[in-house]
Amino acid sequence: MMKGTINPVSNILIKGGRVLASGGTTEGDVLIAGGRIEAIGGEQRADGADVIQAAGLWVVPGLVDIHCHLREPGFEHKEDIASGVAAAAKGGFTTVCCMANTNPVNDNAVVTEFIKRRAEEAGPVRVLPVAAVTKGLMGEELTEMGELREVGAVAVSDDGKSVRNAQRMRLALSYAKCFGLVVISHPEDEDLVDGGLMNEGYWSTALGLPGTTRAAEETIIARDCMLAALENARLHVAHVSTAGGAEIIRQAKRAGAPVTCETAPHYLYATDEWAQGYDANTKVNPPLRTVGDRDALIEALKDGTIDCIATDHAPHHLDDKNVEYALAASGISGFETAFSICWTVLVKSGRFTPEQLFDKLSLSPARVLGIDAPALEVGSRADITIIDPEAEWTVDPSKFLSRGKNTPFAGRTLSGEVKRTIAGGVVVYRGE
Amino acid sequence: MLSSKHMLGLRNTSTGEIQEILDTAELMKIVITSNNKKTPHLQGRSIMTVFYENSTRTRLSFELACKYMSGTASNMAASSSSVAKGESLIDTARTLDVMGTDIMILRHPMSGAPHIMARNVNAAVINAGDGTNEHPTQALLDMYTMREKLGGIKGLRVAIVGDIRHSRVARSNVYGLTKMGASVVAAGPPTLLPPEMEALGCSLTDRVDDAIRGADVVMGLRIQLERQKKGLFPSMREYHRYFGLTEERMALARDGALVMHPGPVNRGVEISTEVADSKESVINEQVTNGVAVRMALLFMLTRQRTEVDL
CATH class of the missing domain: 3.40.50.1370 (Aspartate/ornithine carbamoyltransferase)
Incomplete structure (x- = not known):
């Protein structure tokens, strides 16, 4: 029996919340029985059910993160699947897709199966592996995508670097298509990066840190969009961070290219100015950009150019970060702040309705990769997140469930908080 | 304090x-x-x-x-x-x-x-x-030298010429000199100029002659050989010809303008021996x-x- 279901699944009754049901937002109860949604709306009764009082709270489909790093196998000092899944649950996620840059790389069925097994042991949060595009992430030979798909890979990506050779990328798109796999591009031209550590601009000049031009990201986005159009094959662009990158994708979509993309919460909030003081927790790849980029990303998210938000949760050990900026690892531990950053920046500010945000965090990312979307409808698997929209809380990395305490948001006060996360009818996170 | x-x-x-x-x-x-x-x-x-x-x-x-x-x-x-x-x-x-x-x-x-x-x-x-x-103490000693030789810093026109992009000396001098009321122009080939440097308070040009014209102080910066290998400029020879501090170019500066360099000097690259050893040179006093x-x-x-x- 799986660990997460050792406690017999009791019925759960969520009382009086604002329910983001598939048919529309409604006030009322949600009854969960046998891991599935039994009833929605009105007043439900269930003797012996665990009751969650949800008056004033949002009851929404479980959040879906299509881009994270769980570090196992190989980097368990940064995170393992159990700690990563616990952090994801705290962040409101009931489905996460983990990238292939583990050690060994997830470029074969054995590693994919290992990840799936470890995830099952960790509990009912769905962990869907993304396999590599090329063996060893070397950008040369294609992985066995057919078999990888069969054992559970939901997409392919060499995330961490681009497939450097354009012809290899073209072939990957073409080949992945016949197995229905989306190719996720990490858009970054290594030559243009040229040792850059932060966004190239005023702050890189003022801080004397080598800068990375936006063009390093945008040239690869343009290249990959063209190749996707050429092969009519599904491309998803990871962590778009620049105004120009979003604009290229806007045009590609307009021209009918089968392209989708994501951005990450930190690009919607933090900017390159945060690198002052050389705190390596601000080091992330792609780097934090400017206020202008941030505003353009929010606009692109709103007009649908950016399909969804993904955390790019990249946990690191203190030793990887507490060093010279140039030597520090790139990445932000993102699961446990993602939702609240988005709520603060997008909903609290009045730019998005709650429904629009939850679409970007749940239905839309699932649609992008063609995976089952959590849905609040009778008969669905009970993947549900309960949100307190009025809560204010201050980020304290020492309270993270993730092993990675690396966040530039420490000490920031955010709005909106995850109170409960239910995956497969089991409470996997219980807030205070 | x-x-x-x-x-x-x-x-x-x-x-x-x-x-x-x-x-x-x-x-x-x-x-x-x-x-x-x-x-x-x-x-x-x-x-x-x-x-x-x-x-x-x-x-x-x-x-x-x-x-x-x-x-x-x-x-x-x-x-x-x-x-x-x-x-x-x-x-x-x-x-x-x-x-x-x-x-x-x-x-x-x-x-x-x-x-x-x-x-x-x-x-x-x-x-x-x-x-x-x-490199704050370098800029402090540069400012000290200017003040000692020219009686003050306020109102001076200072040209900094060379690899501005990779220079900690340039950044500290721009911060210090502009605070002390000097106007600073940084010059070099565009590949060696950092983006948005003007926002630090100086002006920026790839015309070294324009930078030197009328300057009270001309400061050369060391060019590292490895920059050429990375493709930032084609050769030392061409660098010296278009961006180096030469006697002809120094003639554009104000009469008696100081020649400065943080050292070590690449003679014949960013600065000619004639200029480095001229009576206007204060490299050793620095x-x-x-x-x-x-x-x-x-x-x-x-x-x-x-x-x-x-």
Whole structure:
């Protein structure tokens, strides 16, 4: 029996919340029985059910993160699947897709199966592996995508670097298509990066840190969009961070290219100015950009150019970060702040309705990769997140469930908080 | 009085603080040009130069500045220390810190290293050059030299010519000189100019002649050979021809304009021998003034430390 279901699944009754049901937002109860949604709306009764009082709270489909790093196998000092899944649950996620840059790389069925097994042991949060595009992430030979798909890979990506050779990328798109796999591009031209550590601009000049031009990201986005159009094959662009990158994708979509993309919460909030003081927790790849980029990303998210938000949760050990900026690892531990950053920046500010945000965090990312979307409808698997929209809380990395305490948001006060996360009818996170 | 315990850069140093350091350095210069190079200002104090890069001028002038003021000076060179065994910057810094060090002077190839050190030690930290960020004591000695030779800094037109992008000397001078009321123009090939540098308060041009025209001070910066190999300019020869400080070009400057260079000099590349050795050149006086300015800074940081700690 799986660990997460050792406690017999009791019925759960969520009382009086604002329910983001598939048919529309409604006030009322949600009854969960046998891991599935039994009833929605009105007043439900269930003797012996665990009751969650949800008056004033949002009851929404479980959040879906299509881009994270769980570090196992190989980097368990940064995170393992159990700690990563616990952090994801705290962040409101009931489905996460983990990238292939583990050690060994997830470029074969054995590693994919290992990840799936470890995830099952960790509990009912769905962990869907993304396999590599090329063996060893070397950008040369294609992985066995057919078999990888069969054992559970939901997409392919060499995330961490681009497939450097354009012809290899073209072939990957073409080949992945016949197995229905989306190719996720990490858009970054290594030559243009040229040792850059932060966004190239005023702050890189003022801080004397080598800068990375936006063009390093945008040239690869343009290249990959063209190749996707050429092969009519599904491309998803990871962590778009620049105004120009979003604009290229806007045009590609307009021209009918089968392209989708994501951005990450930190690009919607933090900017390159945060690198002052050389705190390596601000080091992330792609780097934090400017206020202008941030505003353009929010606009692109709103007009649908950016399909969804993904955390790019990249946990690191203190030793990887507490060093010279140039030597520090790139990445932000993102699961446990993602939702609240988005709520603060997008909903609290009045730019998005709650429904629009939850679409970007749940239905839309699932649609992008063609995976089952959590849905609040009778008969669905009970993947549900309960949100307190009025809560204010201050980020304290020492309270993270993730092993990675690396966040530039420490000490920031955010709005909106995850109170409960239910995956497969089991409470996997219980807030205070 | 300095507002910070450390000297990490001039970006966050006030005009008044710069003024006070330069004034104090005037007194120190009297000491080093006398036959009794000994004061008690650092008696009982311990300073350590921690150098992750090679250096002649900076390291020795800090060491001498300390010794002239009766302090204990020690040196750690990364190449011959446990750093070579893989010890981290923070572990190294904490080790040196608990040996009773009052001031650590760090030279490091990576920007921000002194800021990280300062967060992890009790000693005061002086940035002796970090990556492509800042080299505050170099800019202080440059400003001292200008003030001494030209009577003041306010209203001066200063041209800084060379590899601006990779230069910590340029950044510190831009911060310091603009605070002191000089106007600074930075010039070099576009591949060696950093983006949005104007926002730091200087103007920027790829026409060296325009930068030098009417300048009161012309400062050359060292060109590193490896920049050519990375494709930033085609050859030393072409660099010298279009961007080097030559006699013809120096004729555009104001009569008697100072020629400065932080050293070490690549003769015939960023500056011709004729210009480097001309009567307007103050390259050697810069070195002397470097000792005076560093004495002033060590004195002020230890004085402040006493007042803060007691």
